[in-house]
Amino acid sequence: MAKVYRVNEAFDHGLLSGASCAFGVFDGVHRGHRFLIDEAKKTAAECGGPSAVLTFDIDPDERFHADRLKKLMTNERRIEALAQTGVDFVAVLPFTPAFAAQAPLDFLATTFGESFPAALHVGCDFHFGAKAAGQVDDLRAWADERGVRIFAHDLKSAFDKPITATRIRLLLAEGRCEDAVELLGHPYAFEGVVAQGRGEGSDMGFCTANIELAPMMRALGEGVYAAWATVSGVRYKAAMSMGTAPTFAEATATSEVHILDFEGSIYGETIAVEPVHYLRPMVEFDSVESLIAEVQANIAWVRENL
Ligand SMILES: Cc1cc2nc3c(=O)[nH]c(=O)nc-3n(C[C@H](O)[C@H](O)[C@H](O)COP(=O)(O)O)c2cc1C
Ligand SMILES: Nc1ncnc2c1ncn2[C@@H]1O[C@H](COP(=O)(O)OP(=O)(O)OP(=O)(O)O)[C@@H](O)[C@H]1O
Structure with missing residues:
Protein backbone atom coordinates (compact mmCIF):
# COMPACT_ATOMS: atom_id res chain seq x y z
CA MET A 1 0.00 0.00 0.00
CA ILE A 163 -16.44 5.99 -18.46
CA THR A 164 -17.17 8.65 -15.85
CA ALA A 165 -18.18 8.60 -12.21
CA THR A 166 -21.38 10.41 -13.22
CA ARG A 167 -22.30 7.64 -15.68
CA ILE A 168 -21.67 4.95 -13.07
CA ARG A 169 -23.80 6.82 -10.52
CA LEU A 170 -26.68 6.96 -13.01
CA LEU A 171 -26.43 3.20 -13.64
CA LEU A 172 -26.54 2.51 -9.90
CA ALA A 173 -29.51 4.86 -9.48
CA GLU A 174 -31.32 2.67 -12.04
CA GLY A 175 -30.35 -0.48 -10.13
CA ARG A 176 -28.06 -1.62 -12.94
CA CYS A 177 -25.38 -3.12 -10.65
CA GLU A 178 -23.83 -5.40 -13.28
CA ASP A 179 -23.30 -2.52 -15.74
CA ALA A 180 -21.90 -0.27 -13.01
CA VAL A 181 -19.44 -2.97 -11.94
CA GLU A 182 -18.36 -3.46 -15.56
CA LEU A 183 -17.40 0.23 -15.81
CA LEU A 184 -15.88 0.36 -12.33
CA GLY A 185 -13.71 -2.69 -12.98
CA HIS A 186 -14.24 -3.78 -9.37
CA PRO A 187 -17.24 -4.41 -7.10
CA TYR A 188 -19.46 -1.54 -5.95
CA ALA A 189 -19.90 -1.59 -2.17
CA PHE A 190 -21.23 0.68 0.55
CA GLU A 191 -20.39 0.47 4.22
CA GLY A 192 -22.48 1.25 7.26
CA VAL A 193 -22.76 0.84 10.98
CA VAL A 194 -25.46 -1.63 11.99
CA ALA A 195 -28.14 0.21 13.96
CA GLN A 196 -31.12 -0.95 16.01
CA GLY A 197 -34.25 -1.39 13.87
CA ARG A 198 -37.84 -1.87 15.05
CA GLY A 199 -36.85 -5.43 15.95
CA GLU A 200 -39.68 -6.98 13.92
CA GLY A 201 -37.53 -8.76 11.35
CA SER A 202 -36.78 -11.70 13.65
CA ASP A 203 -40.53 -12.15 14.37
CA MET A 204 -41.07 -12.26 10.62
CA GLY A 205 -38.46 -14.99 10.23
CA PHE A 206 -35.68 -12.90 8.73
CA CYS A 207 -33.32 -10.81 10.88
CA THR A 208 -31.98 -7.68 9.24
CA ALA A 209 -28.94 -5.50 9.81
CA ASN A 210 -30.28 -1.95 9.57
CA ILE A 211 -28.00 0.60 8.00
CA GLU A 212 -28.56 4.34 7.87
CA LEU A 213 -26.66 5.86 4.99
CA ALA A 214 -25.83 9.55 4.66
CA PRO A 215 -27.86 10.96 1.72
CA MET A 216 -24.61 11.45 -0.24
CA MET A 217 -23.85 7.74 -0.01
CA ARG A 218 -27.21 6.62 -1.43
CA ALA A 219 -26.02 6.13 -5.01
CA LEU A 220 -27.92 2.87 -5.36
CA GLY A 221 -31.53 3.24 -6.48
CA GLU A 222 -34.41 2.08 -4.28
CA GLY A 223 -35.31 -1.56 -4.56
CA VAL A 224 -34.50 -5.06 -3.42
CA TYR A 225 -31.17 -6.61 -4.38
CA ALA A 226 -29.12 -9.78 -4.16
CA ALA A 227 -25.86 -8.86 -2.45
CA TRP A 228 -22.78 -9.97 -0.62
CA ALA A 229 -22.25 -8.75 2.93
CA THR A 230 -18.88 -8.79 4.65
CA VAL A 231 -18.95 -9.07 8.44
CA SER A 232 -15.64 -9.25 10.35
CA GLY A 233 -13.82 -10.23 7.17
CA VAL A 234 -16.24 -13.05 6.24
CA ARG A 235 -18.34 -12.72 3.07
CA TYR A 236 -21.95 -13.95 3.19
CA LYS A 237 -24.80 -14.08 0.71
CA ALA A 238 -27.40 -11.42 1.49
CA ALA A 239 -30.80 -10.09 0.41
CA MET A 240 -31.17 -6.38 0.95
CA SER A 241 -33.57 -3.51 0.57
CA MET A 242 -32.57 0.04 -0.34
CA GLY A 243 -35.03 2.74 0.68
CA THR A 244 -37.20 2.96 3.78
CA ALA A 245 -39.88 0.26 4.07
CA PRO A 246 -43.12 1.78 2.70
CA THR A 247 -45.26 -0.87 4.42
CA PHE A 248 -44.56 0.59 7.87
CA ALA A 249 -45.35 4.07 9.15
CA GLU A 250 -42.31 4.15 11.41
CA ALA A 251 -39.74 2.61 9.07
CA THR A 252 -36.23 2.99 10.43
CA ALA A 253 -33.32 2.46 8.08
CA THR A 254 -32.27 3.40 4.54
CA SER A 255 -31.06 -0.12 3.92
CA GLU A 256 -31.91 -3.45 5.55
CA VAL A 257 -29.70 -6.44 4.96
CA HIS A 258 -30.67 -10.03 5.67
CA ILE A 259 -27.41 -11.97 5.90
CA LEU A 260 -27.92 -15.63 5.02
CA ASP A 261 -26.58 -18.28 7.41
CA PHE A 262 -25.42 -15.65 9.89
CA GLU A 263 -26.35 -15.42 13.53
CA GLY A 264 -25.01 -13.08 16.16
CA SER A 265 -25.35 -9.54 17.38
CA ILE A 266 -23.56 -7.01 15.21
CA TYR A 267 -25.09 -3.76 16.48
CA GLY A 268 -22.49 -1.03 16.25
CA GLU A 269 -20.29 -2.98 13.85
CA THR A 270 -19.44 -1.73 10.38
CA ILE A 271 -20.41 -4.07 7.56
CA ALA A 272 -19.71 -3.78 3.84
CA VAL A 273 -22.55 -4.51 1.43
CA GLU A 274 -22.00 -5.28 -2.23
CA PRO A 275 -25.25 -5.27 -4.22
CA VAL A 276 -24.86 -7.38 -7.35
CA HIS A 277 -28.31 -7.89 -8.88
CA TYR A 278 -31.60 -5.98 -8.82
CA LEU A 279 -34.55 -8.18 -7.90
CA ARG A 280 -37.62 -5.94 -7.66
CA PRO A 281 -38.90 -2.51 -6.57
CA MET A 282 -39.81 -1.78 -2.95
CA VAL A 283 -43.50 -2.54 -2.44
CA GLU A 284 -46.07 -1.22 0.00
CA PHE A 285 -47.67 -4.51 1.02
CA ASP A 286 -51.31 -4.84 2.15
CA SER A 287 -50.38 -7.31 4.84
CA VAL A 288 -47.35 -8.39 6.81
CA GLU A 289 -47.97 -11.96 5.56
CA SER A 290 -47.50 -10.98 1.94
CA LEU A 291 -44.34 -8.98 2.84
CA ILE A 292 -42.91 -12.06 4.59
CA ALA A 293 -43.76 -14.35 1.65
CA GLU A 294 -42.11 -12.02 -0.87
CA VAL A 295 -38.96 -11.42 1.22
CA GLN A 296 -38.60 -15.17 1.86
CA ALA A 297 -38.83 -15.72 -1.92
CA ASN A 298 -36.08 -13.12 -2.43
CA ILE A 299 -33.90 -14.86 0.16
CA ALA A 300 -34.49 -18.21 -1.56
CA TRP A 301 -33.49 -16.66 -4.90
CA VAL A 302 -30.25 -15.41 -3.38
CA ARG A 303 -29.49 -18.78 -1.83
CA GLU A 304 -29.94 -20.54 -5.17
CA ASN A 305 -28.39 -18.01 -7.54
CA LEU A 306 -25.48 -16.25 -5.87
C1 LIG B 1 -34.73 -8.53 1.08
C2 LIG B 1 -35.63 -7.54 1.72
C3 LIG B 1 -36.70 -7.01 1.00
C4 LIG B 1 -37.57 -6.08 1.57
N1 LIG B 1 -38.61 -5.59 0.84
C5 LIG B 1 -39.48 -4.72 1.40
C6 LIG B 1 -40.59 -4.20 0.66
O1 LIG B 1 -40.77 -4.47 -0.54
N2 LIG B 1 -41.44 -3.37 1.30
C7 LIG B 1 -41.28 -3.01 2.61
O2 LIG B 1 -42.09 -2.27 3.13
N3 LIG B 1 -40.22 -3.45 3.33
C8 LIG B 1 -39.33 -4.29 2.76
N4 LIG B 1 -38.26 -4.75 3.49
C9 LIG B 1 -38.02 -4.22 4.83
C10 LIG B 1 -38.75 -5.05 5.87
O3 LIG B 1 -40.06 -4.59 5.94
C11 LIG B 1 -38.02 -4.89 7.21
O4 LIG B 1 -36.76 -5.48 7.08
C12 LIG B 1 -38.78 -5.53 8.34
O5 LIG B 1 -39.98 -4.84 8.53
C13 LIG B 1 -37.97 -5.51 9.62
O6 LIG B 1 -37.70 -4.21 10.02
P1 LIG B 1 -36.85 -3.88 11.33
O7 LIG B 1 -35.48 -4.43 11.11
O8 LIG B 1 -36.85 -2.36 11.43
O9 LIG B 1 -37.56 -4.51 12.48
C14 LIG B 1 -37.37 -5.68 2.93
C15 LIG B 1 -36.28 -6.20 3.65
C16 LIG B 1 -35.42 -7.11 3.07
C17 LIG B 1 -34.28 -7.66 3.87
N1 LIG C 1 -12.63 7.61 -18.67
C1 LIG C 1 -11.54 8.29 -18.35
N2 LIG C 1 -10.38 8.06 -19.00
C2 LIG C 1 -9.26 8.76 -18.70
N3 LIG C 1 -9.21 9.71 -17.76
C3 LIG C 1 -10.33 9.99 -17.08
C4 LIG C 1 -11.55 9.28 -17.32
N4 LIG C 1 -12.50 9.77 -16.49
C5 LIG C 1 -11.91 10.73 -15.77
N5 LIG C 1 -10.61 10.88 -16.12
C6 LIG C 1 -9.63 11.80 -15.55
O1 LIG C 1 -9.34 11.33 -14.24
C7 LIG C 1 -9.14 12.43 -13.36
C8 LIG C 1 -10.17 12.36 -12.27
O2 LIG C 1 -11.41 12.69 -12.86
P1 LIG C 1 -12.76 12.87 -12.11
O3 LIG C 1 -12.61 12.48 -10.72
O4 LIG C 1 -13.35 14.20 -12.43
O5 LIG C 1 -13.54 11.68 -12.83
P2 LIG C 1 -14.90 11.52 -13.55
O6 LIG C 1 -15.05 10.06 -13.59
O7 LIG C 1 -14.93 12.26 -14.86
O8 LIG C 1 -15.95 12.13 -12.53
P3 LIG C 1 -17.28 12.99 -12.79
O9 LIG C 1 -18.18 12.16 -13.64
O10 LIG C 1 -17.79 13.19 -11.38
O11 LIG C 1 -16.85 14.26 -13.45
C9 LIG C 1 -9.26 13.68 -14.21
O12 LIG C 1 -7.98 14.06 -14.66
C10 LIG C 1 -10.15 13.22 -15.36
O13 LIG C 1 -10.00 14.02 -16.49
Whole structure:
Protein backbone atom coordinates (compact mmCIF):
# COMPACT_ATOMS: atom_id res chain seq x y z
CA MET A 1 0.00 0.00 0.00
CA ALA A 2 1.38 3.40 -1.01
CA LYS A 3 2.17 6.04 1.56
CA VAL A 4 -0.53 8.71 1.86
CA TYR A 5 0.60 12.30 2.51
CA ARG A 6 -1.88 14.89 3.71
CA VAL A 7 -0.79 18.21 2.28
CA ASN A 8 -0.54 20.73 5.15
CA GLU A 9 2.06 23.25 6.37
CA ALA A 10 4.36 20.36 7.28
CA PHE A 11 4.15 18.78 3.80
CA ASP A 12 7.45 18.69 1.94
CA HIS A 13 6.53 19.82 -1.58
CA GLY A 14 9.91 18.51 -2.68
CA LEU A 15 8.28 15.08 -2.80
CA LEU A 16 6.47 16.16 -5.96
CA SER A 17 9.71 17.11 -7.75
CA GLY A 18 10.28 14.84 -10.72
CA ALA A 19 7.19 12.73 -9.93
CA SER A 20 4.73 11.46 -12.54
CA CYS A 21 1.30 12.28 -11.17
CA ALA A 22 -2.25 11.39 -12.09
CA PHE A 23 -4.33 14.39 -11.02
CA GLY A 24 -8.02 14.46 -10.10
CA VAL A 25 -10.77 13.47 -7.69
CA PHE A 26 -11.17 9.82 -8.76
CA ASP A 27 -14.48 8.99 -7.07
CA GLY A 28 -15.03 5.27 -7.59
CA VAL A 29 -11.46 4.69 -8.86
CA HIS A 30 -13.07 3.37 -12.05
CA ARG A 31 -11.45 1.86 -15.14
CA GLY A 32 -10.82 5.30 -16.70
CA HIS A 33 -9.09 6.47 -13.52
CA ARG A 34 -6.98 3.30 -13.39
CA PHE A 35 -5.95 3.82 -17.00
CA LEU A 36 -4.74 7.33 -16.14
CA ILE A 37 -2.89 6.07 -13.06
CA ASP A 38 -1.25 3.29 -15.09
CA GLU A 39 -0.06 5.90 -17.60
CA ALA A 40 1.51 7.86 -14.72
CA LYS A 41 3.27 4.68 -13.58
CA LYS A 42 4.62 4.20 -17.13
CA THR A 43 6.15 7.68 -17.37
CA ALA A 44 7.57 7.26 -13.85
CA ALA A 45 9.31 4.10 -15.03
CA GLU A 46 10.68 5.99 -18.08
CA CYS A 47 11.75 9.13 -16.19
CA GLY A 48 13.09 7.40 -13.08
CA GLY A 49 11.02 9.48 -10.63
CA PRO A 50 8.23 8.24 -8.36
CA SER A 51 4.65 7.68 -9.52
CA ALA A 52 1.92 9.43 -7.59
CA VAL A 53 -1.76 10.26 -7.39
CA LEU A 54 -2.58 13.85 -6.56
CA THR A 55 -6.10 14.11 -5.23
CA PHE A 56 -8.37 16.03 -2.87
CA ASP A 57 -9.98 15.67 0.50
CA ILE A 58 -12.89 16.35 0.35
CA ASP A 59 -14.44 15.66 -3.07
CA PRO A 60 -14.85 19.16 -4.60
CA ASP A 61 -18.44 18.30 -5.60
CA GLU A 62 -19.11 17.71 -1.92
CA ARG A 63 -18.21 21.32 -1.22
CA PHE A 64 -20.31 22.80 -4.00
CA HIS A 65 -23.19 20.38 -4.70
CA ALA A 66 -23.50 18.34 -1.50
CA ASP A 67 -27.30 18.35 -1.82
CA ARG A 68 -27.35 16.52 -5.16
CA LEU A 69 -24.12 14.53 -5.01
CA LYS A 70 -24.27 10.73 -4.80
CA LYS A 71 -20.78 9.41 -4.23
CA LEU A 72 -19.42 6.02 -5.19
CA MET A 73 -16.96 5.98 -2.30
CA THR A 74 -16.43 7.85 0.94
CA ASN A 75 -13.35 10.08 0.91
CA GLU A 76 -11.50 7.66 3.22
CA ARG A 77 -12.31 4.64 1.05
CA ARG A 78 -11.36 6.53 -2.14
CA ILE A 79 -7.97 7.52 -0.74
CA GLU A 80 -7.41 3.96 0.49
CA ALA A 81 -8.32 2.57 -2.96
CA LEU A 82 -5.96 5.06 -4.63
CA ALA A 83 -3.18 3.93 -2.29
CA GLN A 84 -3.74 0.38 -3.53
CA THR A 85 -3.22 1.15 -7.22
CA GLY A 86 0.51 0.47 -7.14
CA VAL A 87 1.72 4.10 -7.20
CA ASP A 88 4.58 5.15 -4.93
CA PHE A 89 2.53 7.71 -3.00
CA VAL A 90 -0.76 9.56 -2.80
CA ALA A 91 -0.76 13.27 -1.96
CA VAL A 92 -4.08 14.57 -0.66
CA LEU A 93 -4.79 18.28 -1.05
CA PRO A 94 -7.26 19.73 1.49
CA PHE A 95 -10.15 21.13 -0.54
CA THR A 96 -10.90 23.98 1.86
CA PRO A 97 -13.08 26.94 0.79
CA ALA A 98 -9.90 29.07 0.58
CA PHE A 99 -8.12 26.50 -1.60
CA ALA A 100 -11.17 26.15 -3.84
CA ALA A 101 -11.54 29.92 -4.26
CA GLN A 102 -8.11 30.33 -5.87
CA ALA A 103 -7.85 31.40 -9.51
CA PRO A 104 -6.37 28.60 -11.67
CA LEU A 105 -2.76 29.84 -11.63
CA ASP A 106 -2.84 30.46 -7.87
CA PHE A 107 -4.31 27.00 -7.45
CA LEU A 108 -1.30 25.51 -9.28
CA ALA A 109 1.14 27.69 -7.31
CA THR A 110 -0.33 26.49 -3.99
CA THR A 111 -0.41 22.88 -5.14
CA PHE A 112 3.17 22.63 -6.40
CA GLY A 113 5.09 25.48 -4.78
CA GLU A 114 8.47 25.47 -6.51
CA SER A 115 8.57 21.66 -6.79
CA PHE A 116 7.55 20.67 -10.27
CA PRO A 117 6.57 17.16 -11.30
CA ALA A 118 8.11 15.55 -14.38
CA ALA A 119 4.68 14.67 -15.78
CA LEU A 120 1.03 15.32 -15.04
CA HIS A 121 -1.61 12.94 -16.38
CA VAL A 122 -5.16 14.22 -16.64
CA GLY A 123 -8.23 13.48 -18.72
CA CYS A 124 -8.89 15.87 -21.62
CA ASP A 125 -11.89 17.24 -19.68
CA PHE A 126 -9.79 18.21 -16.64
CA HIS A 127 -10.69 21.53 -15.00
CA PHE A 128 -9.12 23.23 -12.01
CA GLY A 129 -9.22 26.37 -9.86
CA ALA A 130 -12.12 28.58 -8.83
CA LYS A 131 -15.32 27.93 -10.78
CA ALA A 132 -13.37 25.14 -12.56
CA ALA A 133 -12.13 27.90 -14.87
CA GLY A 134 -8.69 26.37 -15.58
CA GLN A 135 -8.59 24.08 -18.61
CA VAL A 136 -6.02 21.75 -20.11
CA ASP A 137 -4.61 24.57 -22.33
CA ASP A 138 -3.99 26.70 -19.23
CA LEU A 139 -2.31 23.77 -17.55
CA ARG A 140 -0.11 23.25 -20.62
CA ALA A 141 0.93 26.91 -20.76
CA TRP A 142 1.87 26.81 -17.06
CA ALA A 143 3.70 23.49 -17.52
CA ASP A 144 5.67 24.53 -20.62
CA GLU A 145 7.34 27.33 -18.65
CA ARG A 146 8.37 24.88 -15.94
CA GLY A 147 9.45 21.85 -17.92
CA VAL A 148 6.49 19.74 -16.85
CA ARG A 149 5.10 17.29 -19.44
CA ILE A 150 1.30 17.31 -19.69
CA PHE A 151 -0.52 14.20 -20.87
CA ALA A 152 -4.19 15.03 -21.47
CA HIS A 153 -5.69 11.66 -22.34
CA ASP A 154 -8.80 10.90 -24.32
CA LEU A 155 -11.34 9.48 -21.91
CA LYS A 156 -11.35 5.69 -21.75
CA SER A 157 -14.68 4.43 -23.08
CA ALA A 158 -16.90 1.42 -22.63
CA PHE A 159 -19.87 0.64 -24.91
CA ASP A 160 -19.00 3.71 -27.04
CA LYS A 161 -19.25 6.26 -24.21
CA PRO A 162 -16.64 7.67 -21.83
CA ILE A 163 -16.44 5.99 -18.46
CA THR A 164 -17.17 8.65 -15.85
CA ALA A 165 -18.18 8.60 -12.21
CA THR A 166 -21.38 10.41 -13.22
CA ARG A 167 -22.30 7.64 -15.68
CA ILE A 168 -21.67 4.95 -13.07
CA ARG A 169 -23.80 6.82 -10.52
CA LEU A 170 -26.68 6.96 -13.01
CA LEU A 171 -26.43 3.20 -13.64
CA LEU A 172 -26.54 2.51 -9.90
CA ALA A 173 -29.51 4.86 -9.48
CA GLU A 174 -31.32 2.67 -12.04
CA GLY A 175 -30.35 -0.48 -10.13
CA ARG A 176 -28.06 -1.62 -12.94
CA CYS A 177 -25.38 -3.12 -10.65
CA GLU A 178 -23.83 -5.40 -13.28
CA ASP A 179 -23.30 -2.52 -15.74
CA ALA A 180 -21.90 -0.27 -13.01
CA VAL A 181 -19.44 -2.97 -11.94
CA GLU A 182 -18.36 -3.46 -15.56
CA LEU A 183 -17.40 0.23 -15.81
CA LEU A 184 -15.88 0.36 -12.33
CA GLY A 185 -13.71 -2.69 -12.98
CA HIS A 186 -14.24 -3.78 -9.37
CA PRO A 187 -17.24 -4.41 -7.10
CA TYR A 188 -19.46 -1.54 -5.95
CA ALA A 189 -19.90 -1.59 -2.17
CA PHE A 190 -21.23 0.68 0.55
CA GLU A 191 -20.39 0.47 4.22
CA GLY A 192 -22.48 1.25 7.26
CA VAL A 193 -22.76 0.84 10.98
CA VAL A 194 -25.46 -1.63 11.99
CA ALA A 195 -28.14 0.21 13.96
CA GLN A 196 -31.12 -0.95 16.01
CA GLY A 197 -34.25 -1.39 13.87
CA ARG A 198 -37.84 -1.87 15.05
CA GLY A 199 -36.85 -5.43 15.95
CA GLU A 200 -39.68 -6.98 13.92
CA GLY A 201 -37.53 -8.76 11.35
CA SER A 202 -36.78 -11.70 13.65
CA ASP A 203 -40.53 -12.15 14.37
CA MET A 204 -41.07 -12.26 10.62
CA GLY A 205 -38.46 -14.99 10.23
CA PHE A 206 -35.68 -12.90 8.73
CA CYS A 207 -33.32 -10.81 10.88
CA THR A 208 -31.98 -7.68 9.24
CA ALA A 209 -28.94 -5.50 9.81
CA ASN A 210 -30.28 -1.95 9.57
CA ILE A 211 -28.00 0.60 8.00
CA GLU A 212 -28.56 4.34 7.87
CA LEU A 213 -26.66 5.86 4.99
CA ALA A 214 -25.83 9.55 4.66
CA PRO A 215 -27.86 10.96 1.72
CA MET A 216 -24.61 11.45 -0.24
CA MET A 217 -23.85 7.74 -0.01
CA ARG A 218 -27.21 6.62 -1.43
CA ALA A 219 -26.02 6.13 -5.01
CA LEU A 220 -27.92 2.87 -5.36
CA GLY A 221 -31.53 3.24 -6.48
CA GLU A 222 -34.41 2.08 -4.28
CA GLY A 223 -35.31 -1.56 -4.56
CA VAL A 224 -34.50 -5.06 -3.42
CA TYR A 225 -31.17 -6.61 -4.38
CA ALA A 226 -29.12 -9.78 -4.16
CA ALA A 227 -25.86 -8.86 -2.45
CA TRP A 228 -22.78 -9.97 -0.62
CA ALA A 229 -22.25 -8.75 2.93
CA THR A 230 -18.88 -8.79 4.65
CA VAL A 231 -18.95 -9.07 8.44
CA SER A 232 -15.64 -9.25 10.35
CA GLY A 233 -13.82 -10.23 7.17
CA VAL A 234 -16.24 -13.05 6.24
CA ARG A 235 -18.34 -12.72 3.07
CA TYR A 236 -21.95 -13.95 3.19
CA LYS A 237 -24.80 -14.08 0.71
CA ALA A 238 -27.40 -11.42 1.49
CA ALA A 239 -30.80 -10.09 0.41
CA MET A 240 -31.17 -6.38 0.95
CA SER A 241 -33.57 -3.51 0.57
CA MET A 242 -32.57 0.04 -0.34
CA GLY A 243 -35.03 2.74 0.68
CA THR A 244 -37.20 2.96 3.78
CA ALA A 245 -39.88 0.26 4.07
CA PRO A 246 -43.12 1.78 2.70
CA THR A 247 -45.26 -0.87 4.42
CA PHE A 248 -44.56 0.59 7.87
CA ALA A 249 -45.35 4.07 9.15
CA GLU A 250 -42.31 4.15 11.41
CA ALA A 251 -39.74 2.61 9.07
CA THR A 252 -36.23 2.99 10.43
CA ALA A 253 -33.32 2.46 8.08
CA THR A 254 -32.27 3.40 4.54
CA SER A 255 -31.06 -0.12 3.92
CA GLU A 256 -31.91 -3.45 5.55
CA VAL A 257 -29.70 -6.44 4.96
CA HIS A 258 -30.67 -10.03 5.67
CA ILE A 259 -27.41 -11.97 5.90
CA LEU A 260 -27.92 -15.63 5.02
CA ASP A 261 -26.58 -18.28 7.41
CA PHE A 262 -25.42 -15.65 9.89
CA GLU A 263 -26.35 -15.42 13.53
CA GLY A 264 -25.01 -13.08 16.16
CA SER A 265 -25.35 -9.54 17.38
CA ILE A 266 -23.56 -7.01 15.21
CA TYR A 267 -25.09 -3.76 16.48
CA GLY A 268 -22.49 -1.03 16.25
CA GLU A 269 -20.29 -2.98 13.85
CA THR A 270 -19.44 -1.73 10.38
CA ILE A 271 -20.41 -4.07 7.56
CA ALA A 272 -19.71 -3.78 3.84
CA VAL A 273 -22.55 -4.51 1.43
CA GLU A 274 -22.00 -5.28 -2.23
CA PRO A 275 -25.25 -5.27 -4.22
CA VAL A 276 -24.86 -7.38 -7.35
CA HIS A 277 -28.31 -7.89 -8.88
CA TYR A 278 -31.60 -5.98 -8.82
CA LEU A 279 -34.55 -8.18 -7.90
CA ARG A 280 -37.62 -5.94 -7.66
CA PRO A 281 -38.90 -2.51 -6.57
CA MET A 282 -39.81 -1.78 -2.95
CA VAL A 283 -43.50 -2.54 -2.44
CA GLU A 284 -46.07 -1.22 0.00
CA PHE A 285 -47.67 -4.51 1.02
CA ASP A 286 -51.31 -4.84 2.15
CA SER A 287 -50.38 -7.31 4.84
CA VAL A 288 -47.35 -8.39 6.81
CA GLU A 289 -47.97 -11.96 5.56
CA SER A 290 -47.50 -10.98 1.94
CA LEU A 291 -44.34 -8.98 2.84
CA ILE A 292 -42.91 -12.06 4.59
CA ALA A 293 -43.76 -14.35 1.65
CA GLU A 294 -42.11 -12.02 -0.87
CA VAL A 295 -38.96 -11.42 1.22
CA GLN A 296 -38.60 -15.17 1.86
CA ALA A 297 -38.83 -15.72 -1.92
CA ASN A 298 -36.08 -13.12 -2.43
CA ILE A 299 -33.90 -14.86 0.16
CA ALA A 300 -34.49 -18.21 -1.56
CA TRP A 301 -33.49 -16.66 -4.90
CA VAL A 302 -30.25 -15.41 -3.38
CA ARG A 303 -29.49 -18.78 -1.83
CA GLU A 304 -29.94 -20.54 -5.17
CA ASN A 305 -28.39 -18.01 -7.54
CA LEU A 306 -25.48 -16.25 -5.87
C1 LIG B 1 -34.73 -8.53 1.08
C2 LIG B 1 -35.63 -7.54 1.72
C3 LIG B 1 -36.70 -7.01 1.00
C4 LIG B 1 -37.57 -6.08 1.57
N1 LIG B 1 -38.61 -5.59 0.84
C5 LIG B 1 -39.48 -4.72 1.40
C6 LIG B 1 -40.59 -4.20 0.66
O1 LIG B 1 -40.77 -4.47 -0.54
N2 LIG B 1 -41.44 -3.37 1.30
C7 LIG B 1 -41.28 -3.01 2.61
O2 LIG B 1 -42.09 -2.27 3.13
N3 LIG B 1 -40.22 -3.45 3.33
C8 LIG B 1 -39.33 -4.29 2.76
N4 LIG B 1 -38.26 -4.75 3.49
C9 LIG B 1 -38.02 -4.22 4.83
C10 LIG B 1 -38.75 -5.05 5.87
O3 LIG B 1 -40.06 -4.59 5.94
C11 LIG B 1 -38.02 -4.89 7.21
O4 LIG B 1 -36.76 -5.48 7.08
C12 LIG B 1 -38.78 -5.53 8.34
O5 LIG B 1 -39.98 -4.84 8.53
C13 LIG B 1 -37.97 -5.51 9.62
O6 LIG B 1 -37.70 -4.21 10.02
P1 LIG B 1 -36.85 -3.88 11.33
O7 LIG B 1 -35.48 -4.43 11.11
O8 LIG B 1 -36.85 -2.36 11.43
O9 LIG B 1 -37.56 -4.51 12.48
C14 LIG B 1 -37.37 -5.68 2.93
C15 LIG B 1 -36.28 -6.20 3.65
C16 LIG B 1 -35.42 -7.11 3.07
C17 LIG B 1 -34.28 -7.66 3.87
N1 LIG C 1 -12.63 7.61 -18.67
C1 LIG C 1 -11.54 8.29 -18.35
N2 LIG C 1 -10.38 8.06 -19.00
C2 LIG C 1 -9.26 8.76 -18.70
N3 LIG C 1 -9.21 9.71 -17.76
C3 LIG C 1 -10.33 9.99 -17.08
C4 LIG C 1 -11.55 9.28 -17.32
N4 LIG C 1 -12.50 9.77 -16.49
C5 LIG C 1 -11.91 10.73 -15.77
N5 LIG C 1 -10.61 10.88 -16.12
C6 LIG C 1 -9.63 11.80 -15.55
O1 LIG C 1 -9.34 11.33 -14.24
C7 LIG C 1 -9.14 12.43 -13.36
C8 LIG C 1 -10.17 12.36 -12.27
O2 LIG C 1 -11.41 12.69 -12.86
P1 LIG C 1 -12.76 12.87 -12.11
O3 LIG C 1 -12.61 12.48 -10.72
O4 LIG C 1 -13.35 14.20 -12.43
O5 LIG C 1 -13.54 11.68 -12.83
P2 LIG C 1 -14.90 11.52 -13.55
O6 LIG C 1 -15.05 10.06 -13.59
O7 LIG C 1 -14.93 12.26 -14.86
O8 LIG C 1 -15.95 12.13 -12.53
P3 LIG C 1 -17.28 12.99 -12.79
O9 LIG C 1 -18.18 12.16 -13.64
O10 LIG C 1 -17.79 13.19 -11.38
O11 LIG C 1 -16.85 14.26 -13.45
C9 LIG C 1 -9.26 13.68 -14.21
O12 LIG C 1 -7.98 14.06 -14.66
C10 LIG C 1 -10.15 13.22 -15.36
O13 LIG C 1 -10.00 14.02 -16.49
